[in-house]
Structures are given as structure tokens and as C-alpha cells.
Amino acid sequence: MPLYYRLEGRMQGGKAFIVLQLSGEVVLTCQRCLGDVACQLDSQSRLLLVPEGEDLPDDELTVYDEDYREEDDFDPIHASRNLDVLELVEDELLLSLPLSPMHEECSVPTGEWLEGPASPFAALGKLQKS
Template sequence: MSQESFVIDLRALARDGRRLEGEVPVSRLGRVAESVLEPAGTVAFGFQGERDGEGKLHVDLWIRGSLVLQCQRCLEALQWPCEVENRLLLLRPGEAPPEDELENDAEDALEVEPLTDLLALVEDEVLLALPLVPRHDDCDPPVKAGVDEEISPFAVLRQLRGKV
């Protein structure tokens, strides 16, 4: 799929039960590129459309990639495997989600216009999947070089308390 053809009728894809796959450079996903340490590599994605027995339109979405985030403990680069799988119930603009879907955590309801920008949808899903505080499983915080041990503010308070 060429990068120019990422705007499609998502409802038609679901109605016809078609499958669509693609790949996009991380640097092309503007908000994601701003949220990572290095906007390197690519993100692969796929959409599988489906119409259920009740006539509702669904899309199963998957996203795979590896993003370079900044560890919030050691401040070094962290390779984070981005893996997203989501099922979307497609709604017309202004259409309210069915009552039974409001309690269903297995899928999300999404209002879609006649033409949907798949890259914007992929970007939204990647942003929602990013960890709030990315960090390595085992790393140490940075150490100030050439500085003696800092005095804890609580130690200072303890000394002041002892003088009273």
C-alpha cells in the first residue's frame, strides 16, 4: 500500500470484510515522533473488517513496532516494543453507541466519517499505548559526578529539631 492511500472508507472495508496492511515510518507520525527519544524505525499495522450477525460493522486493528523512548530512571534510550490489538465498533457520525456496548471493554466504539485517515487512527492508538513512565527493568538513576554525598533535607530537619 502506498503512503498516499492511507485515507479510506473504513465502513466499506468492514462491510466487505476486507483486510488492509501497511507500514509507516515513525517520523511520519508527528505526535508520536515528538513523544519518543528518537523517531527511528517503522510501525506496521493491519485492519481486518467484519460485519457481525446483527449488521454492526467492526474492525480489528493491530500495530507492531519498536519505539525508542527515554528511560525516566537512568535517562538512557529504551527500546520499547509497541504491540496494540484493538477491536473497534464503527459508528456513523452522531450515532450513539448501543447500550450493551457501553459496558463492553472488549471493544471501543469509534465514530467514522465516510473517509478515515488510517495514519491518524494508528497514531492515536500508539499514543494511547505509550507507557506513562517508561523505564528499564533494571537500571540505576544517574549519579552526579564529582559531588560528595548530598545531605538529606530530612537529616537537616532532624538536626534542627535536636537543637530546640
């Protein structure tokens, strides 16, 4: 099952941002029946590139986004020449996965055990008759 990601650089207010978009489908384990459950992913996050040697600003920063006309969260990271893109994607993937994936309705066969072998008392009754 393919997972798509898209990285886009953007300058804004003299700062460099990376916009990371993720979409696709992942198969997780249902927390109720332990079967496979497919989850749709569709997330977008913004990363602020901070020059190496400078302190990262607080995590909870927001900036006014001129494109979206709204306040938007972003995560600051240190820029480097060898930016590990896959690591970024992996982090974003982990953040966007549901914590407890579940089917809307589990389709596990149930009730089979209700018609299991007869109770030992039934066998005992037979013995007493013979």
C-alpha cells in the first residue's frame, strides 16, 4: 500500500519553512478484535528551519500564516546540509497514526463456543443410566 509524501520549501517573514504532506493508507491492528484495519492518512505539518548553532524557539510557537489567513502551528528543527528527509517523514507518520485503531464494526465470528462440547455432567448422567 503506497504512502505518499511531499516536501515543499517556503520563505515566510524572512524565515525558511518546510511543509510536509503525507497521504496514503496504512494497515494497523484493531484494538478490539486484533484484526487488520486500514487507516487513511492525510496530514500536513510545517517545520521551521533554524540555522545550526542557533537555539530552537519554544515548541508552542505560532505564526500568522498569510496564505491560510490563520495562526498555524509549526515545529522548529535545526537545518543542516544532510537533512534526513525519511526521518522527518517517519516522525510525521508516527504523529499522525491513530493511537487506538479500531474497525467501525468488527467482523469477528463470535458465538461458536456457545455450542461447544456438552458439559461433563451430561456424560456423568449417561454413566449412571448404564
